[in-house]
Amino acid sequence: MNRFKAVFFDMDGVLYDSMPNHEFTWCHSFADYGITFNPEDAYINEGRTGKGTINLVFNKLYGRDATDAEVAAIYGRKTELMKTCPVAPMMTGMKELVEALRTKGVKTYVVTGSKQPTLMDKLWNEYGFDREHIVCGADVVKGKPDPEPYLIALWRSGEKKEDCAVVENAPMGVMSAKAAGLFTIAVNTGKLEDHYLTDNGCDMLYGSTEVMCREWIADL
Numbered sequence: 033m034n035r036f037k038a039v040f041f042d043m044d045g046v047l048y049d050s051m052p053n054h055e056f057t058w059c060h061s062f063a064d065y066g067i068t069f070n071p072e073d074a075y076i077n078e079g080r081t082g083k084g085t086i087n088l089v090f091n092k093l094y095g096r097d098a099t100d101a102e103v104a105a106i107y108g109r110k111t112e113l114m115k116t117c118p119v120a121p122m123m124t125g126m127k128e129l130v131e132a133l134r135t136k137g138v139k140t141y142v143v144t145g146s147k148q149p150t151l152m153d154k155l156w157n158e159y160g161f162d163r164e165h166i167v168c169g170a171d172v173v174k175g176k177p178d179p180e181p182y183l184i185a186l187w188r189s190g191e192k193k194e195d196c197a198v199v200e201n202a203p204m205g206v207m208s209a210k211a212a213g214l215f216t217i218a219v220n221t222g223k224l225e226d227h228y229l230t231d232n233g234c235d236m237l238y239g240s241t242e243v244m245c246r247e248w249i250a251d252l
């Protein structure tokens with residue numbers, strides 16, 4: 033764990049305990065449209081764009097993509113509900129890990145599909161990530177599970193693939209990182225069984241950020 037020159041962190045479920053909010057808002061915004069969306073679905077599809085998730089559900093149910101109006105309505109409802117959710121706390125140990133890595137000269141980046149406007153300020157104020165060190169939804173065309181977002185982080189870091197690691201909690205995120213050819217550490221902080229992460233080829237798996245951070249910091 034001490035051989036990496038750059039580490040790319042996913043945000044939801046890795047830096048922040050924000051997945052319960054996404055689970056709640058997805059389930060309720062679909063329910064308002066008479067569509068059943070299970071809590072597990074929120075975790076299976078985590079990392080996709082909002083439109084990507086809605087289209088997947090529509091194709092399964094109706095054999096077609098959602099119209100722009102349907103996407104706007106469902107995603108609009110989700111955004112509305114997000115405003116009523118509690119502020120997501122930082123995941124245990126993550127601030128200490130990010131700071132310990134930086135102290136050792138390791139470059140740190142955030143790679144997230146999120147486009148929340150308040151995101152940049154939050155990541156700067158709480159974790160010290162500036163805009164240059166954040167690859168977000170506004171920077172990508174395809175997004176996870178495509179390798180694109182992690183390839184952008186790799187390019188920005190200026191390091192070689194073999195010197196970089198990714199920390200991910202979601203199946204789509206692991207898929208994206210592995211497709212980019214990067215060493216991928218999965219941390220199962222959600223509601224899915226471990227095989228959702230191992231099936232996508234993660235190189236290591238932890239059951240919590242607390243254990244991962246403790247072991248990683250001890251190894252630096």
Ligand code: MG
Nearest residue numbers: 042044045202
């Ligand atoms: Mg995540």
